[in-house]
Amino acid sequence: EAQVTQNPRYLITVTGKKLTVTCSQNMNHEYMSWYRQDPGLGLRQIYYSMNVEVTDKGDVPEGYKVSRKEKRNFPLILESPSPNQTSLYFCASSLYRLSTDTQYFGPGTRLTVL
Amino acid sequence: GEDVEQSLFLSVREGDSSVINCTYTDSSSTYLYWYKQEPGAGLQLLTYIFSNMDMKQDQRLTVLLNKKDKHLSLRIADTQTGDSAIYFCAESGNNNDMRFGAGTRLTVKP
Numbered sequence: 001e002a003q004v005t006q007n008p009r010y011l012i013t014v015t016g017k018k019l020t021v022t023c024s025q026n027m028n029h030e031y032m033s034w035y036r037q038d039p040g041l042g043l044r045q046i047y048y049s050m051n052v053e054v055t056d057k058g059d060v061p062e063g064y065k066v067s068r069k070e071k072r073n074f075p076l077i078l079e080s081p082s083p084n085q086t087s088l089y090f091c092a093s094s095l096y097r098l099s100t101d102t103q104y105f106g107p108g109t110r111l112t113v114l
Numbered sequence: 115g116e117d118v119e120q121s122l123f124l125s126v127r128e129g130d131s132s133v134i135n136c137t138y139t140d141s142s143s144t145y146l147y148w149y150k151q152e153p154g155a156g157l158q159l160l161t162y163i164f165s166n167m168d169m170k171q172d173q174r175l176t177v178l179l180n181k182k183d184k185h186l187s188l189r190i191a192d193t194q195t196g197d198s199a200i201y202f203c204a205e206s207g208n209n210n211d212m213r214f215g216a217g218t219r220l221t222v223k224p
Contacts, residue, residue: 004156033212040122042202043157043214050210058211090156105156
């Protein structure tokens with residue numbers, strides 16, 4: 001089954017404790033992206049990747065890192081989480097460039113930073 | 115930065131048409147999208163329109179684009195209770211980043 005998976009689905013952590021949210025897709029997609037969803041703000045793009053070893057900042061990259069060492073995986077890293085990073089995070093992928101292909105979304109990761 | 119704006123709530127009766135509106139500011143937008151999010155789920159692409167098109171129809175969905183006014187709308191004909199969800203307008207440009215509106219919560223009353 002074609003899908004985007006994220007782990008964990010729910011995470012409660014404390015300020016300053018490094019964490020990684022994994023994202024994996026099994027569709028051989030080149031484009032992958034991370035978003036955060038906050039009430040009243042919709043989805044905001046954090047980082048995106050056009051292909052392996054190619055990553056670019058979205059609208060809200062501060063406090064986040066990503067890596068794309070393999071095509072299927074695009075982990076989101078919070079080196080020192082803070083409470084303002086409490087949010088619902090979505091990973092997404094599409095076959096090639098964003099504007100011409102359907103973007104498939106993962107189920108979301110709800111992160112709480114205390 | 116560039117913005118995408120949409121009203122937060124819309125309530126309609128079952129069987130009526132729903133019209134969800136969106137405005138955007140980026141004149142270089144290439145594609146405009148409508149996504150649907152059901153409770154506890156990720157986003158599902160409903161439809162998209164290229165910026166040189168005025169209208170796109172797909173079954174019960176009609177998308178209208180007024181590029182001069184930077185206004186996008188989604189019309190859902192014969193709205194059903196299963197259409198209740200949050201609908202997001204989004205746009206992307208040539209540099210492959212993407213911007214979403216805050217989402218419109220559509221409530222369909224029986």
